[in-house]
Amino acid sequence: MIGLIARRELLEFIRDRRLFWAGGIILLLLAIALLVGWQQQRTLNAERAAAQQLDYDDWVSQAERHPHDAAHQGMHVFKPEAPLAVVDPGITPYVGSTQWLQAHRQAxxxxxxxxxxxxxxRFGNLSVAWVLQVLGPLLVIVLGFNAFAAEREQGTLRQLMSIGVTPQRLLLGKALALSVALALLLVPAAVVIAFVSLSGLEAGLQYDTLMRLLVLFAGYAIYLSIFIFLTLAVSGRTSTSRIALMALMAVWITGVILAPRAISDLADRWYPTPSRVEFNNSMDQELSKTYADAWQASFGVSTRWGADLPLNRWGEALQVDDQAGYLVADRHFAELWGAFDKQRQLQEWSGLVFPVLALRSFSMGIAGSDFSAHRDFSLAAEQQRRLMQDLISHDLIHHADVLDHQHFTYKADSTLWKQIPPFDYRLPTMEAVLPANIRSLGILSLALLVSFVLALASVPRRA
Amino acid sequence: MNSLFKHLPLVFRHEWRLLLADRSLWLTLGILCAVLAYGLFNGITATEARTTTQVRLQIQEADAAVRNVDLLRRIFEDKANPEPFANPANPANVGSGLAARYAMMPALPLAPLALGQSDMLPDHYKISYRNKTSFLYDGEIENPWNLMSGRLDAVFVVIYLLPLLIIALSYNVLSVEREQGMMKLVLSNPITLSTLLAGKLLARALPLLAGAALLPIVALLLFFPPARQVDALPQMMGWIALVLAYGLFWFALAAFVNALRTSSANNALLLISAWVVLTLIAPVIVNLAVSTANPAPSRVELATQTRLVTIAGLNRYNELLSTDYRYTTNLETLRPKDGKLDIPERLRAFYLMDRDVDAEISSLLDRFDIQVASQQALVDRFGFVSPAIVAFEGITGLSGNGSRRFQHFKEQIDTFHENWRGYFQPKVLGGQAMTESDYADIPRFVWQEESARQRWTDLAKRLFQLLLLAAILSVLAIVFLRRYRVV
Structure with a gap:
């Protein structure tokens, strides 16, 4: 019986060409988004990898010079884009990609x-994720708004009831029809997406990316299912299809267009982000105190880089100074990033009411284009910078000059440059990122359950 | 025409009475005002936070100036010892950061209405003679997720929500009369269909558009003191005109769809599709087209070039960099003598390196600015495909948070940075010590507002585009109404 209902319903989608038009537009947008994203990413990653290699070659082959000046030249590291950023670029357009590892300060x-x-x-970035997150639910609504309402209007609901179709079966039949219609459009799209995003990847990365894709698709399937049941619930409760459409539009606009902005503002108010000036001032204050203490403890002097400490101990001083600063910087950045994380959690929990927010977090997280991915790279880059700094200070201590103020006449050569390894950054694996994304998946599933119960309670039992 | 003027007030009055009795108008107005109020609250607090930051930086800058001059005075009086890296008598220390000044772009009176690029691009820079890449990218801290979502400000409400409310109130003004069988009855009176439609839409447009255009102005006057000035008046008029023109477009579209004589459900579907295409899809596609047609130059190349120029500098000034460093042990070298100061060769080398980096990469940096400008030109030219783009660009332009004004700010930064360097160069290279009177002469940034003429021609162009689109749709509506079969 369920199959019969679904078949009839599907036939109608095809006959009144709703599936063709609405689905066609979605597919077209998906194709454009995929093509552009893929093309951009390919050139970008190649360019970044080449530049980083060139950068390291220049570092190793640089002339003999004072190590501290070599640190002035520093090294550039470039963030590689995760393969699935093609599908969901996430925050990529809104964060930097390049770190110049130089002396003194984390940046x-x-x-x-x-x-x-x-x-x-700011109107939005055309991507596969954007199309599915924003327009996907609209497609569901366009296909399903009159599922029950039209039967009621045409009087066929009474007939269905009279032949003994149970409300549960009716609901499942209609839901099945909607799912099959979506699958007809999206499964081929998913295959193409998988094909495009896996092509050209190295074998190890290919497996990881495929796993990520499967999990990602599951998330989107849950998301669209939520809207299937929600649409059926509204259609079941409204007397005419016109009212059903208006009500569903209100739900969609509130949930998909309005909520992301409103909740962002709310999250920022709840867990405030400091301004750049506040952040810098508070870090500077703590740093200067920490530096003073460290210099006092190690050298018994109160002014940094002053006359009281002979130049030939500056290598040592650099080390003490850096080490003291690392802890302070770590704490301040952890606090800032902690605030971002709290904001993200609030967004995720709002997903119970506005599923798009939980999905966004989940999708970016799995695609590797969320803030955690950015943070992972930032930390690795900073680690490399510290490694470089520590080796340089160590070398300066080793070559502390005996000629008093001839500190800067010392010149290191390629033996030191070679001691610093090339920056080899590996994207985190699927297993590493999965735990952080379980919550959003759970919230999505919970929302699905709620919408299912809602739909069940709203199936018309009388015509 | 005669009948239009004679009967329009009649239809309007009648419709108005019906609307007042109905819940839907109140509901729509309630939603509009509530969301608008939230948007205004957001806009005002965000703008005030920016202003507070600027004030705080000014205070910091003034404090540092007092401290520097005070220390300098005590050094001259032999009451204090200069430090090697923070010596107020040393122009290399002073120009490279010790007395760095902030260049700031002030917020305009209408800034809270559209936050635009203000959370994305810096509205202040800390200027020193270090090379531009060292300060040009220090933006405000913002959670990237929030940047991605965008802000809920007044312009968002007007661009996205207002059209939907217009659609909700007017999608069925004619079709419902026909569906309920009232049309024949109504038209048995001596009025035309156009009059009927115009009267009905006017009764809806008046409260909705008045609310959307005026509530923000009232809120600004009440809660945002900088808006209470005569200069703000023309800009407010501009805002009102843009909101009205944009609203008019959507009412004209509703009129056109109603004139097509399809069912209410079909009208709703058509109008909502138009909304999705015009406000959601078109801007995203235009953005993609613009950035594909005129892609930004490679930042990777910029990074690589900067590094290569730095390496060249390190090699070129290798001698200066490795000279004997007597300054920390021999404090006398840090003291000015007869207006002269022994500037460490290393600092001189750093000065020259920064200067060289700027000279060599300036053409590359210019390419980024040219690119954004040409992207903006494309948006201006092809924005008319979506009235949402036209209205958005117009309103962000008035609020002073649009790309163009930030670009204008950056151009002034270039000049100021050059002046700054020009002021310090002879002192650093010639070994002249800073004096108290020198401090008073350090270049100061004076903000120059964008040309008013450019702003008003932009506004006029956008108003014209919106009104033209509305006019075309109205004419189409009238043509279709002529062929409308009542029975």
Missing amino acids: DLKFVPAQDATGLQ
Whole structure:
């Protein structure tokens, strides 16, 4: 019986060409998004990898010079884009990609792509994820808004009831029809997406990416299912299809267009992000106190880089100074990133009411384009910077000059440059990122359960 | 025409009475005002936070200036010892950061209405003679997730929500009359269909558009003191005109769809599809097209070039960099003598390196600016495919948070940075010590507002585009109404 209901319903989607038009637009947008994303990523990653290699070669072959000046030249490291950023670029347009590892201070990644774009960027970024998250539910609504309401209007609901179709079967039949219609469109799309995003990857990465894709698709399937049951629930409770459509539009606009912005503002108010000035001031304050203490403890002097400490101990001083600073910087960055994480949690929990928020978090997390991925790279880059600093200070201590103030006449050569290994960053694996994304998946599943119960309670039992 | 003027007030009055009795108008207005109020609250707090930051930086800058001059005075009086890296008499220390000044872009009176690029691009830079890449990218801290979501501000409500409310109130103004069989009855009176439609839409447009256009102005006047100035008046008029023109477009579209004589459900579907295409899909596609047609130059290349120039500098000034460093042990070298100061060769080398980096990469940096400008030109030219883009660009332009004003700010930064360097160069290279009177002469950033003419022509162009689209749709509506079969 369920199959019969589904078949009839599907036939109708095809006959009134709703599936063709609405689905066609979605597929077209998906194709454009995929093509553009793939093409951009390919050139970008190749360019970054090449530049980083070149950078290291230059580092190793640099002339003889004072190590501290070599640190001035430093090294550039470039963040590789995760393969699935093609599907969901996440926050990629809004964070930097390049770190210049130099002496003295931890810095943010530079070059935010959105800064090189016009204000139009803020309307949204065309990506596979955007199409599915924003337009996917709309497709469900367009296909399903009159599922029950039209039967009621045409009087066929009474007939269905009279032949003994149970409400549960009716619901499942209609839900099946919607799922099959979506699958007809999206499963081929998913195959193409998988094919495109896996092509050209090295074997190890290919397996990881495939696993990520499967989990990602599961998340989107849950998301669209939520809207299937929600649509059926509303259609079951409204007297005409016109009212059903209006009500569902209100739900969609509130949930998909309005909520992401409103909740972002709310999250920022709840767990405030400090301004750059506040952040810098509070870090500077703590740093200067910590530096003073460290210098006092190690050298018995109160001013840094002053006359009281002979130049030939500056290598040592550099080490003491750096080590003391690392802890302070770590704490401040952890606090800032902790605030971002709390904001993210609030977004995820809002997903119970507005599923798109939980999905966004989940999708970015699995695709490797969320803040945790960014943070992972930032930390690795900073680790490399510290490694470079520590080796340089060590070398300076070793070659502490005996000529008093001839500190800067010392020149290191390629033996030191070679001691610093090339920056080899590996993207985190699927197993590493999965635990952090279980919560959002759980919230999505819970939302699915709620919408299912809602639909069950709303199936018309009388015509 | 005659009948239009004679009967329009009649239809309007009648419709108005019906609307007042109905819940839907109140509901719609309630939603509009509530979301708008939230958006205004967001806009005002965000703008005030920016202003607070700027004020705080000004205080920091002034404090540092007092401290520097005070220390300098005591050094001259032999009451204090200069430090090797923070010596207020040393122009290399002063120009490279010790007395760094902030260049700031002030918020305009209408800034809270559209936050635009203000959370994305810096509205202040800390200027020193270090090379531009050292300060050009220090943006505000913002959770990237929030940047991705965008802000809920007044312009968002107007661009996205207002059209939906217009659709909700007017998708069925004619079709429902026909579906309920009232049409024949109504038209048995001596009025035309156009009059009927115009009157009905006018009764809806008046409260909705008045609310959307005026509530933000009232809120600004009440809660945002910088808006209470005569200069803000023309900008407010601009806002009102843009909101009205944008609303008019959507009412004209509703009129057109109603004139097609399809069912209410079909009208709703058509209008909502139009909304999805015009406000959601078109801007995203135009953005993609613009950035594909005029892609930003490679940042990787910029990084590589900067590094290569730095390496060249390190090699070129290798001698200066490795000279004998007597300054920390021999404090006398840090003291100015007869207006002269022994500037460490290393600092001189760093100065020259920064200067060289700027000279060599400036053309590359310019390419980024040119690219954003040409992208913006494309948006201006092809934005008319979506009235949402036109209205958005117009309103962000008025709020002073659009790309163009930030670009204008950056151009001024270039000039100021050059002046700054020009001021310090002879002192650093010639070994002149800073004096108290020098401090008073350090270049100061004076913000120059964008040309008013450019702003008003932009506004006029956008208003014209919106009104033209509305006019075309109205004419189409009238043509279709002529062929409308009542029975």
